[in-house]
Amino acid sequence: MSAAATLPPGITVLERGWLSSNNVLFDEGHSVSVVDTGYGTHAEQTVALIRHAARGKPLTRIVNTHLHSDHVGGNAALRAAFDAQVLIPPGLAEAVCRWDEEALSYAPTGQYCPRFAYDALLAPGQMLRLGTLDWLAVAAPGHDPHMVVLYNDDERILLSADALWENGFGAIFPELEGESGFTEQRAVLEWIAQTRPRLVIPGHGAPFTDVEAALARAFSRLEALAADPERNARHVARVLVKFWLLQVRETTLPALLAHLVPTRYVKLIHARYFPTQTPSALLERALMELVASGAAERRGERVIDRG
Ligand SMILES: [Zn+2]
Incomplete structure (x- = not known):
């Protein structure tokens, strides 16, 4: 329909x-x-x-x-x-x-x-x-x-x-900031379930x-994210990378890292969830995950938005 x-x-x-x-x-x-x-x-x-x-x-x-x-x-x-x-x-x-x-x-x-x-x-x-x-x-x-x-x-x-x-x-x-978000999101979903809209305009x-x-x-x-906050943090890292790719369409890995490494959310994800990795390494991993899901492409140093 x-x-x-x-x-x-x-x-x-x-x-x-x-x-x-x-x-x-x-x-x-x-x-x-x-x-x-x-x-x-x-x-x-x-x-x-x-x-x-x-x-x-x-x-x-x-x-x-x-x-x-x-x-x-x-x-x-x-x-x-x-x-x-x-x-x-x-x-x-x-x-x-x-x-x-x-x-x-x-x-x-x-x-x-x-x-x-x-x-x-x-x-x-x-x-x-x-x-x-x-x-x-x-x-x-x-x-x-x-x-x-x-x-x-x-x-x-x-x-x-x-x-x-x-x-x-x-x-x-x-949640990245150490504040509550999963509980609130669950309550919102429960309210929607009770309200039973006929049509959702997202x-x-x-x-x-x-x-x-x-x-x-x-x-x-x-439930999957709430059970594993690191997964939520990795998801946010992917969202930040993907959003930037949507904006620039095509860039290089060094340019992408130069833009995102200094941002506070990347610093937070690094400090709070993955302190043993470098911020660059966690962003590269996020990029690899986007490539694996078809949302980005890597050709040598070039990084291209996809999907
Ligand atoms: Zn939003």
């Missing part, structure tokens, strides 16, 4: 490559709103895609589920192009005001995000009208302590951000309706 066919009228999902989050557009009659805006290097493409999909209507609101670089990278360009308002979850509002790239995770991940400002907060428990439907903002920590997901009970649609994808969920970053990948199967995969993956 085509999941797109089950979307109510007025909702358009611009499914992007994995570097950028999806952009979910809501037609509001004379204007449109969007949830999440992709990665910074794709910002101009995001503006063009939204301009096209909006068919002449102005974008008036940008809503962010969380502030990871791949969900807010188009905020600045869209705000400039359309004079749209930006709504963010409250957790990192202060950090946005002073543009603290450390707290906002752009520095520790070695990722890029054009500076943006926000106009209003979207707190868990708040209702938000998007298009013709009312959406409840629900706290969804685990992947990101400050993330919210959006749920409409009439149509039973969940905008799940990085809490649930058709195949998995976003990396559990807080932050990455196509909308899907077989939510039960996606939850089963997510629960088993979560």
Whole structure:
């Protein structure tokens, strides 16, 4: 079944490559709103895609589920192009005001995000009208302590951000910092299982309706990671390498190491989980694992994004 066919009228999902989050557009009659805006290097493409999909209507609101670089990278360009308002979850509002790239995770991940400002907060428990439907903002920590997901009970649609994808969920970053993340992610998955959405519009990948199967995969993956935190740390290392490859497409091993070795998350993974290896060795291992899974290719010193 085509999941797109089950979307109510007025909702358009611009499914992007994995570097950028999806952009979910809501037609509001004379204007449109969007949830999440992709990665910074794709910002101009995001503006063009939204301009096209909006068919002449102005974008008036940008809503962010969380502030990871791949969900807010188009905020600045869209705000400039359309004079749209930006709504963010409250957790990192202060950090946005002073543009603290450390707290906002752009520095520790070695990722890029054009500076943006926000106009209003979207707190868990708040209702938000998007298009013709009312959406409840629900706290969804685990992947990101400050993330919210959006749920409409009439149509039973969940905008799940990085809490649930058709195949998995976003990396559990807080555990790296010595904070709790697995427990929170489990609670979020349990809430989704109880809520039984008919349709999930994830932050990455196509909308899907077989939510039960996606939850089963997510629960088993979560239990595997929680049982073996080193596995979670290795997964985050792969995510950092893959994300950088998605951005640069092709690089060399020395250049990749020069970019990622100084980042705080790599230092944390090294110090906390693999102190007997060098940071370069753990990144090379992550790259080898990506190559083995077909997500990257190595030709001598050259490293190429794949998959
Ligand atoms: Zn994320």
